[in-house]
Each structure stands twice: as C-alpha cells, then as structure tokens.
Amino acid sequence: MGHEAGLDALAPDAAVLVAGAGVTGRSVLAALAPLGVRPTLCDDDPAALQRHADAGIATTSPSAAARHVGDYALVVTSPGFRPTAPVLVAAAEAGVPIWGDVELAWRLDSCGRYGPARRWLVVTGTNGKTTTTSMLHAMLTTAGLNARLCGNIGNPLLDALAEPADLLAVELSSFQLHWAPSLRPEAGVVLNIAEDHLDWHGSMAAYTAAKARVLNGRVAVAGLDDERAAALLDTAGASVRVGFRLGEPAAGELGVRGGQLVDRAFADDLALAPVTAIPVPGPVGLLDALGAAALARCVGVPGPAIAGALASFRAGGTAPRWSPSSTASATSTTPRPPTRTRPRPRRWPIRGWCGSPVVCSRVPRSTRPSPGSQTGWSERF
Numbered sequence: 001m002g003h004e005a006g007l008d009a010l011a012p013d014a015a016v017l018v019a020g021a022g023v024t025g026r027s028v029l030a031a032l033a034p035l036g037v038r039p040t041l042c043d044d045d046p047a048a049l050q051r052h053a054d055a056g057i058a059t060t061s062p063s064a065a066a067r068h069v070g071d072y073a074l075v076v077t078s079p080g081f082r083p084t085a086p087v088l089v090a091a092a093e094a095g096v097p098i099w100g101d102v103e104l105a106w107r108l109d110s111c112g113r114y115g116p117a118r119r120w121l122v123v124t125g126t127n128g129k130t131t132t133t134s135m136l137h138a139m140l141t142t143a144g145l146n147a148r149l150c151g152n153i154g155n156p157l158l159d160a161l162a163e164p165a166d167l168l169a170v171e172l173s174s175f176q177l178h179w180a181p182s183l184r185p186e187a188g189v190v191l192n193i194a195e196d197h198l199d200w201h202g203s204m205a206a207y208t209a210a211k212a213r214v215l216n217g218r219v220a221v222a223g224l225d226d227e228r229a230a231a232l233l234d235t236a237g238a239s240v241r242v243g244f245r246l247g248e249p250a251a252g253e254l255g256v257r258g259g260q261l262v263d264r265a266f267a268d269d270l271a272l273a274p275v276t277a278i279p280v281p282g283p284v285g286l287l288d289a290l291g292a293a294a295l296a297r298c299v300g301v302p303g304p305a306i307a308g309a310l311a312s313f314r315a316g317g318t319a320p321r322w323s324p325s326s327t328a329s330a331t332s333t334t335p336r337p338p339t340r341t342r343p344r345p346r347r348w349p350i351r352g353w354c355g356s357p358v359v360c361s362r363v364p365r366s367t368r369p370s371p372g373s374q375t376g377w378s379e380r381f
Contacts, residue, residue, distance in 0.1 A: 007111055009074040009097050012036040017065055019087060020078025021048035024101045027156040028076050029057065031104065040065070040072070042087065066090040073097075076104055079175030083202070100179025102172060105157040107182065114161045121295045122151075122170045122214040124177060125191025125229070128288045129153075131280060131315055132191060133171040135292035138313050140167055143296075143305035152176060167299060174210040181213070187298040188214025188238075189221035189291045193228035208232070221294045223287060224253065242266075242298075244290040246283055254294050261290060261306070266297040273307035280315050 010016070014037045018028050021043035029052075032039050040058040042065040043049055049059040060068075066087040069075070075091045075098045082088075091098050099107075109117050121140075123133040130153050140147035150160035151170040160168060170185075177183070190211050195204060212232045215222070220238035222229040224245040233241050242252060242265040249255030249264045254272075256262065261272040278289045293306050 007107055009099075010035050010037055011073070013038060014073040015040065015071055017042055017060075017069065017072040017075045017087075017091075018077075019043070019062070019065070019075060019081050019085075021045060021052060022078060022080065023156055024078040024080075027158040028078075028101050028104060031108065031158040031161075032076075062087045069096055070094045074099065076101065077179055079173065079179065083178065098179065100176055101156065101158055102151070102176045102180040103182055105161055106180060106184075108158075109161055115164075118148075118161070118165055119167045119299060120170055120183075120185035120188075120217070121167060121298065122172055122183070122185040122188040122217075123191070123291065123295070124172050124174070124188070124211050124214050125223070125291075126194040128191045128284065128291070129171045129173070131285070132189070132288040132291045133169050134315070135289055135309065135313055136295050137169040138309035139292060139296040139301050139306050140169060140299070142309040142312075143301045145299070145301070169295075172214065174207055177210040177213045178206075183213050183216065185214060185217035187219035187221060187295050188217055189223075189295055190214060190229045190232055191223050191287065191291050192226040193232070212236070219298045221291065221298075223291065225287070242294055244287070244294050246286060246290075254290050254297070256286065256290075261286075261293055263293070263297055263303075265294065266300075270303055272297075272303045273310050277307055277310045279310070279313050285315075 016032060016037045016039045018025055018032070018039050018041045021041055025041060025043070029039055029041065038058070040060055041049065041052050042060050042062050044062050053059045062085070069087060069090045073096070075088065075096055077088060077098060077100055079100060088098055108114065121136060123129050123136065133149065133151070133153055137147055137149040145167055146165050147167040147169055148155070148160040148163060148165040149169050150157050152173050153171040154160070157168070157170065193208055193211060198204060198207060208228065215232060215236035215238055217238055219240040219242060220233055220236035221242045221244065222233035224230045224243040230243065233243055242254070244254040247255055248257045249262055252265050254261065254263050254265055256275060259275050261275065263270040263272055272293055273289070275286065278285045280288060289310055296306055
C-alpha cells in the first residue's frame with residue numbers, strides 16, 4: 001500500500017472549507033477537530049448551518065464560499081457536490097486542493113494518524129457493490145481478522161478509522177472515487193461498468209476513470225465477463241492483476257468449475273466453496289461472491305472461511321447511503337440518480353456450475369428498488 005500522500009494542506013491553523021453538512025460532512029468535521037485546523041462548513045440548507053453554528057462551528061453559504069475560496073488552504077467536499085458546483089469550480093481555478101472524505105481518510109490513515117495503516121480492500125462497480133462488500137467483510141471476520149465494514153455502506157470511512165482494525169472492507173461509489181486521486185488500496189475490484197450517473201460525471205469516460213481508481217494499488221481485480229471492467233484491468237496500475245469469470249478460470253483468475261468456486265490466482269487450483277452455498281441465486285450472486293472471494297484471497301483468507309462466510313451470509317442486512325425516500329432533499333448535497341423503470345425480467349442460461357443447465361429469471365440488480373422504495377431518492381452524505 002502506498003504512503004506517498006501527505007498532509008501539507010492540514011498544517012496547524014490552516015483554514016479548511018468543508019462542503020456538505022450531511023453524514024459525510026459531520027465525519028469530516030470530527031476528523032479535523034484534533035488536527036488544529038480552522039474548519040468552516042458550507043451548505044445551502046440554512047437549518048443545517050444553524051445547527052452547526054449553534055455548536056460553535058463556523059459556517060458560510062456556498063455562494064459566499066465561492067467568492068472567498070482563496071482564503072482556504074483546502075476544500076474537503078461531500079460526494080453530493082458535483083464537480084460543476086460553483087464553489088468547487090472556483091476552488092479549482094484558484095489552485096485550492098479539493099479532497100473528498102475518502103481522500104482525507106486515505107491520507108490520514110497512510111500517515112499514521114490512527115496508528116498502523118490499515119489494509120484497504122475496496123469494492124466498486126455500477127451494480128453489486130453492497131452485496132459484494134458485505135460478503136467480503138463476512139469472509140474476513142469468519143477468518144478471524146479484525147476488519148471494519150465502511151464507506152458507502154456501514155460507517156463513513158473517517159468514523160471507521162477511529163476504531164481499531166487491521167483491514168477495511170470499503171464500498172465506494174463513483175462520486176467518492178472522483179475526489180480520491182491518491183487512493184492506493186491493498187486491493188480493489190471493479191465488478192462491472194454500465195452507463196450511470198453521467199449527469200454528475202459529465203461523460204462515460206469520466207465515470208469510468210473514477211471507477212478505475214480502485215485498481216491503482218497492489219492488486220487489481222475485475223470481472224472479466226464485463227467488457228468495460230475487463231478493459232480497465234488491462235491498463236491497471238497495480239503490480240498484480242486478477243480476473244474472475246462465471247466459467248472455468250485460467251491461470252491468474254477465479255471462476256467456477258464442477259460446481260465449485262475455484263482460485264487459480266492465489267493458489268494453483270484451490271476449491272473455495274460450493275456454488276450451492278451462495279445465498280443470492282443466479283449469476284448475479286455468483287459474480288458478487290467471486291469478486292468478494294478474490295479480495296479475501298488477496299489477504300490470505302483460506303477456503304474454509306470463504307465457504308463458511310457464504311453459507312451463513314444473509315443479503316440485505318446493510319443498506320448503502322444511497323437510500324430511497326419520498327422526500328428527497330433539494331439541497332446541493334443530495335444528488336438524484338436517473339429515474340429508472342422496472343424492466344421485464346432477464347433470463348440467463350446457466351451452464352457448468354452444478355451439472356445440468358438451468359435458467360434463472362431475475363430483474364437486473366441496477367433496476368431493483370430497495371425495501372421501502374417510494375418515489376424519490378436521497379443520499380445521506
């Protein structure tokens with residue numbers, strides 16, 4: 001794991017603008033408190049600003065922050081602020097560094113602010129992040145490792161760093177990765193890439209580039225059955241590259257053979273778990289399990305722990321911080337994903353897993369609403 005990212009922008013008494021008063025903004029303020037910097041919180045929700053002002057935090061509006069952005073040594077932004085937000089455009093034009101909470105967490109952890117640096121295992125992709133990250137965390141803890149579940153699922157990263165841990169199982173969205181240029185995890189996986197959130201990123205190229213940031217650490221992992229994810233693996237900056245697929249794996253890959261998940265990347269030919277142990281049915285669940293197993297194997301989790309974790313895993317226990325809501329806020333810190341209609345179920349022929357061909361009929365994950373879904377979306381950043 002690289003440790004080259006420094007903390008020069010967080011010198012004592014430095015003025016730091018924190019953009020966003022939601023969950024992420026609050027975790028940033030808590031992380032900055034012991035560093036001796038002078039934070040100012042900006043948000044376009046007057047009530048949120050007043051609550052923080054009452055607690056003794058300096059506050060300002062986004063428009064005022066944009067006019068005076070040169071007064072700050074650093075901007076730490078919540079993912080809800082788009083790159084085109086006037087305050088961030090002004091900061092970039094003034095040469096003020098812009099970090100997200102992930103970038104801040106990475107730098108603080110790498111520099112030893114929370115003790116020995118954790119090993120980060122990072123999951124991203126258009127679909128499947130939450131299930132894969134939860135499976136990964138289950139595999140790590142089943143193996144007896146001290147791991148925390150965090151990022152866009154569970155605790156915010158900065159809050160997780162305040163707790164003792166050796167490893168982090170981290171789910172990251174493209175929004176979070178956009179503002180994390182220094183990230184160099186122990187291992188990262190891109191599950192898949194499909195057109196999504198282009199209104200936020202501006203282009204498919206920018207969206208893909210954000211996802212690719214998880215592949216710049218020691219080990220890069222990607223789903224080979226997804227053309228775009230596989231292409232990212234070809235150009236990854238990691239020293240070790242590992243793919244996974246639904247079919248039989250080649251050397252350097254994970255895959256399926258004879259009804260078993262098989263590792264040919266970190267072992268010669270190791271059976272990890274039976275396909276029947278995976279609680280999420282169909283190819284969707286199998287791909288999630290393969291992605292999680294690849295990251296777990298990066299840190300030496302043995303096959304029995306992977307099999308045990310999958311056998312006891314229950315999907316849907318932890319929701320990502322993208323959450324459905326009928327009263328989505330209109331503030332700049334709550335972006336909305338594009339409206340999607342529920343399609344006809346897709347039918348996948350499945351061959352070679354357990355012997356006879358079968359057919360699974362499921363709605364693609366990207367279109368499935370979470371429990372309690374209503375008409376709007378809110379992001380609790």
